[in-house]
Amino acid sequence: MTDRDIDVEAAVQKVLQAQTGRVTADDPVSTAAFRRELLSQVIDQWLLFQAAERAGIGVTDADVAADMPRMLGQYGLDPTALQQRVLAAGITAAEFQAWSRRQVSNGRYLQSPAAQSLTGGLSADPDRVAAALQQTADVVLYLGGRAVRPARQGAPAPELSLPALDGSTLTLSDLQGKPVVLNFWATWCGPCKIEMPLFIHAYDSHKDRLAMIGVNVQEQAGPVQAFVGQYGITFPVVLDADGQVSTIYQVRALPTTVFIAADGTVSAMHRGAILSRPDLQPYLDRILGTATSWLPPLDGWLRVAGL
Numbered sequence: 001m002t003d004r005d006i007d008v009e010a011a012v013q014k015v016l017q018a019q020t021g022r023v024t025a026d027d028p029v030s031t032a033a034f035r036r037e038l039l040s041q042v043i044d045q046w047l048l049f050q051a052a053e054r055a056g057i058g059v060t061d062a063d064v065a066a067d068m069p070r071m072l073g074q075y076g077l078d079p080t081a082l083q084q085r086v087l088a089a090g091i092t093a094a095e096f097q098a099w100s101r102r103q104v105s106n107g108r109y110l111q112s113p114a115a116q117s118l119t120g121g122l123s124a125d126p127d128r129v130a131a132a133l134q135q136t137a138d139v140v141l142y143l144g145g146r147a148v149r150p151a152r153q154g155a156p157a158p159e160l161s162l163p164a165l166d167g168s169t170l171t172l173s174d175l176q177g178k179p180v181v182l183n184f185w186a187t188w189c190g191p192c193k194i195e196m197p198l199f200i201h202a203y204d205s206h207k208d209r210l211a212m213i214g215v216n217v218q219e220q221a222g223p224v225q226a227f228v229g230q231y232g233i234t235f236p237v238v239l240d241a242d243g244q245v246s247t248i249y250q251v252r253a254l255p256t257t258v259f260i261a262a263d264g265t266v267s268a269m270h271r272g273a274i275l276s277r278p279d280l281q282p283y284l285d286r287i288l289g290t291a292t293s294w295l296p297p298l299d300g301w302l303r304v305a306g307l
Contacts, residue, residue, distance in 0.1 A: 002142045005046070008099050009038050011089040015082060019075040032218050037252045039141075043150070044130035049102045051129075052109035059105045064097075067104040107208045107234075108284060138140055143244055151249045153269060155258045158248045162215070162238035165225055166202045170213065170238050179287035180260040181212040184246055186219055187227040189254045191273035196231050198280060199257075203235045212236075218253060259283045 068079040115124040118132040160172035185192035203212040212235040216224045260266040267287050274280045
């Protein structure tokens with residue numbers, strides 16, 4: 001898959017969201033966040049489509065004509081109207097037809113015994129089936145003219161090399177042999193603010209054997225530096241100015257935290273805020289290899305969090 005696949009999905013989703021009364025902002029930050037959310041969705045669609053092909057599920061033009069009206073019914077759109085609006089956004093007719101064929105193929109595959117066997121015979125939820133397929137898939141993204149494999153649990157963590165606030169460049173491979181926590185966040189993200197004191201205390205408690213990197217997503221250094229000072233962040237913070245590292249690490253929403261073992265493999269990926277020690281502790285225990293005992297001073301934690 002390529003950036004163009006995300007272009008097509010973004011064009012379609014904007015039309016469908018508009019049909020439900022949702023408006024997607026066009027500013028650079030919102031657009032980048034929207035495309036990050038779509039990345040995993042597009043990867044899942046391609047995994048399902050390739051699995052359908054392996055299962056021998058073929059889709060004809062007649063199948064597309066028969067299934068698409070039903071699939072779009074909840075949006076009050078017919079395929080012709082959707083195509084017209086997507087083409088107006090710069091997508092070609094061939095690209096739209098290929099997208100439609102994938103949707104129909106995937107829908108039929110999810111109803112097949114092959115898909116249901118991946119989820120123990122249960123109803124073939126697309127997220128569950130795609131997650132099962134990802135365990136053996138070799139996914140390659142082409143970003144900025146280079147081929148990269150996205151982060152995946154159990155696989156080597158993709159390289160990261162980004163500028164830090166102090167002017168240096170921080171490279172993930174330089175931390176080889178040490179467990180690493182990557183916390184993706186932004187200054188405007190409310191849940192990021194709430195969880196941040198917990199991560200600060202975790203780092204301060206384990207910095208002799210644990211590396212932690214705060215990855216700010218697509219913001220300027222000024223407000224990031226102010227945020228670091230306000231919250232007293234003690235671990236290094238780097239700037240993912242163009243969002244490519246966030247894309248590679250499949251950051252669909254903020255905050256997202258990636259836990260990397262000492263051998264460089266991704267131990268776990270958590271999307272959403274981690275709000276308590278019992279929630280964070282198992283992730284740390286797994287990459288540190290030992291049970292730990294620490295608890296943030298409650299009064300200070302609440303004060304820093306602004307609660």
